[in-house]
Amino acid sequence: MKATDFGKDFLWGFATSAAQIEGAWDQDGRQPSIWDTFARKKKLNGKHRDHPSIACDHVNRYQDDVRIMHDLGVNSYRYSISWSRVLEYDSRGFSFKINQSGMDFYRKLSDELQKKGIRPFVTLYHWDLPQILQERGGWTNRDIIPLFREYVSAVTDHLSPTVKDWMVLNEPIMFTLLGYGIGMHAPGKKGVKNLLKSMHHANLAQAMAAADIKKKSPQSRIGTSNAIIDIQPFREDHKGDILSADRYRALFSRAFVEPYLGMGYPTEKFPMLQKIEKYFREGDDWNIQFHFDFWGVNHYSRNRIKTNRWFPYVKGRILTPPSGTETTQMGWEVYPEGLYNILKWMSSYRGVKNIMITENGAAMEDVPEEGRVHDPRRIEYYKAYLSSALKAKKEGVPLTGYFSWSFLDNFEWAEGYRPRFGMVHVDYPSGERIPKDSALWYRDFIAGK
Ligand code: FCB
Numbered sequence: 001m002k003a004t005d006f007g008k009d010f011l012w013g014f015a016t017s018a019a020q021i022e023g024a025w026d027q028d029g030r031q032p033s034i035w036d037t038f039a040r041k042k043k044l045n046g047k048h049r050d051h052p053s054i055a056c057d058h059v060n061r062y063q064d065d066v067r068i069m070h071d072l073g074v075n076s077y078r079y080s081i082s083w084s085r086v087l088e089y090d091s092r093g094f095s096f097k098i099n100q101s102g103m104d105f106y107r108k109l110s111d112e113l114q115k116k117g118i119r120p121f122v123t124l125y126h127w128d129l130p131q132i133l134q135e136r137g138g139w140t141n142r143d144i145i146p147l148f149r150e151y152v153s154a155v156t157d158h159l160s161p162t163v164k165d166w167m168v169l170n171e172p173i174m175f176t177l178l179g180y181g182i183g184m185h186a187p188g189k190k191g192v193k194n195l196l197k198s199m200h201h202a203n204l205a206q207a208m209a210a211a212d213i214k215k216k217s218p219q220s221r222i223g224t225s226n227a228i229i230d231i232q233p234f235r236e237d238h239k240g241d242i243l244s245a246d247r248y249r250a251l252f253s254r255a256f257v258e259p260y261l262g263m264g265y266p267t268e269k270f271p272m273l274q275k276i277e278k279y280f281r282e283g284d285d286w287n288i289q290f291h292f293d294f295w296g297v298n299h300y301s302r303n304r305i306k307t308n309r310w311f312p313y314v315k316g317r318i319l320t321p322p323s324g325t326e327t328t329q330m331g332w333e334v335y336p337e338g339l340y341n342i343l344k345w346m347s348s349y350r351g352v353k354n355i356m357i358t359e360n361g362a363a364m365e366d367v368p369e370e371g372r373v374h375d376p377r378r379i380e381y382y383k384a385y386l387s388s389a390l391k392a393k394k395e396g397v398p399l400t401g402y403f404s405w406s407f408l409d410n411f412e413w414a415e416g417y418r419p420r421f422g423m424v425h426v427d428y429p430s431g432e433r434i435p436k437d438s439a440l441w442y443r444d445f446i447a448g449k
Contacts, residue, residue, distance in 0.1 A: 001387050003446050011119070011401030012446045013076035014069060014423070015359050017126035017170065019052050020410040022082060024059035028101040031084040033128035034138070034179075035413075038186030045416025052411045057431050062109050068424060068433060069407065070116040072443040077118050078358060078403045080126035080170065081106055083151055086158075093132035096150075103158045110162045120163045121358075121403070123225060124152055124209070126170040127179070127186070127413075134187045139180060139198035142279075145205045152209040153216070160217045167296055167358065168210050171227040172202040173252050184414055192313065196276045200284075203259050207290040225296035225358040226256050228346065229303050230338030234319055240307030243269070244316025248305050251314065253345075257295075259288045261351040272313040294400065296358030297346060299339050299385075301332040328381075329363035329419045336384035343392035343399060356401035360385055363412070363419035366436060373425045373436035382438065404442065408433065 003012065019035045026032075035052055044050040058065055069077060085102035089095070110120045125148070129138055133147060156166070169175075178185035181195030210222045231249045233241035250266040250273060258266055264285070267274045305316045321333035328334065339360065346352055362381040366373045382404070393399045409422035417428060423439035426432070435443075 001383070001390055003448055005390055006393060006399070006402075009400070011076040011356065011403075012442075013074045013078055013118075013121065013401065013403040014407035015078040015403040015405050016058075016407050016410065017080040017123065017128075018082035018085070019055075019080075019126065019128040020406075020412070021056040021058040021408055022085075023053060023055040023057040025053040027059060028105075029088055029099050030082070030102060031088060032131045033082065033084045034131055034134050034186035035128050037131050037134075038188055041188070042414070044414055045418050048416060048418075050411065050416025050418075054428075055411045056408050056426050056428075058408070059105060061431065062105075063112060064433070065408070066109070066112045066116055066118070068435065069113075069118060072423075072435065072439055073446045074442075075117065075119060075446075076121055076401065076403070077113055077407070078121040078123060078167070079109070080123035080128075081155055082128055083125065084128065084130040086155060087130070087151055089130060089132045091132070093130070093136050098154055098158075103155075106155075106159060107162070110159060114162060119165065121165045121167065122155075122159065122163050123167040123170050124155060125168065127175045129187070138187055138189075139176065139201050140189070140194050142197075142201055142281075144201050145208060148205040149209050149212055153212055156213050156216065156220075160220060164217075164219065165221045165223070166210075166213060167223045167225045168206045169202060170225045171298060172199065172206065172256050174227050176202055177251075178414075192272060192275070196273075197279050199255060200276050200279045203256065204284060204288050207260060207288045210290045210292070221293040222290075223292050223294035223296050223356065223358075224256075224260075225298055226253065228253050228297045228299055228342045229301065230299075230335065230341045232302055232304050234304045234306040238307070241305060241316070244307040244314060245305040247314045248303070248316065248318075257346075257349065257352075260290050260292065261349060262289050291351065294354040294356050295346060295352050296356050297342060298359035298405070299342055299357065300328075300330075300360065300362075302335045302338040302341075326377075329365055330415070332362075334362070334381055334384070336381075336388040338388075339385050340388040340392045343389060343397045344395070347392075347397040353398055355397060355399050356403070357389060357399070358401075358403050359405035360402070361405035361421050361423075363421045366409075366420050366425060368425055368427070368434055371434065373434055375436045375438050378423075378436070378438040379441045382442070
């Protein structure tokens, strides 16, 4: 397998997100996000009490980071904007002004990337809501839709035309389910009502903000980034397992694809999801539709579902990986076929004409040795997943780009700094970066070696 097998215009990049790498949490007037607050309250990574306040200190080291990316030869970079760095709200979260130095940071970053021939792909929301807006209910309050549109319009006004490629939301299923449904992520809310409201508001906010950008700058390309897990029934011929897997697929994946394509929510035979219609207002059916220029998929592993009637709503549970299979530091099964399966599934929608892998990678327990990090298992992971992607592409899946998760080791949300996903190692006390063997492999692969 060679990089050129994917086509000469294929995009090869890295992905990161603001809260996970930036640090500088209160620098130059930045206000707290829900992750700053949540991490303070929880004991993330046990006694270490990990917190995103410094992270990889990327805000102060971005020039070096761009240089490393350039040396590794990527032609694109996916990163996100921290909402609470660029807008400054009043104490009630009703009005705001632009925080110019926050905006300037992103302008300098995108200029620097461009200078080095790296195309910026900007995610507008990667989970770090301003805390002040959470005080108003966050994604459960329908006011989030106009608030989000104002924010997006401020960012796109400042960063277009340097930035032409946008992803509006990152993994809306994850921030709504983990953050508002089961309380594992910020802001730590629970309950099915919170979940359904936040899902619907996130979908509407995404579609409406996307339409706003398109209207103002028709030349920009607008996408989204969904978590697409390969969901399989545990027993292929077991009706209960099949139905439970269908419900998981409806909630995790279809609910964030089909409304945009004019198909509505996949509510059939799924009583919980039917309740989402309670939060509909006139015009929503129409406003939720948007034709994305590209569909990002974030993919890591598969989930096998076994029926279980005591399990709320989805009536099935996710099994642990089969014994003897390889897993990563997250406990996720290494299952390269999954990437092929989900690419085929995404491309089966007629309205999906361009797909990019906006995240894929593996956390491993890396240990630096004399200035090097040997991570052969990560290299194998990438090779296997990329061959699976290539197989799908050869069968006609319109795949146009690949972003490795992640450029740097970083703050892995509720897991803190323990999982190391980077192709570049970060020594947190000193901030020192060491490209791992996988980064050198990626460099050579992209260069066609
Ligand atoms: C995805 C997130 C990303 C990172 C990876 C491991 O769900 O989008 O921020 O945490 O998982």
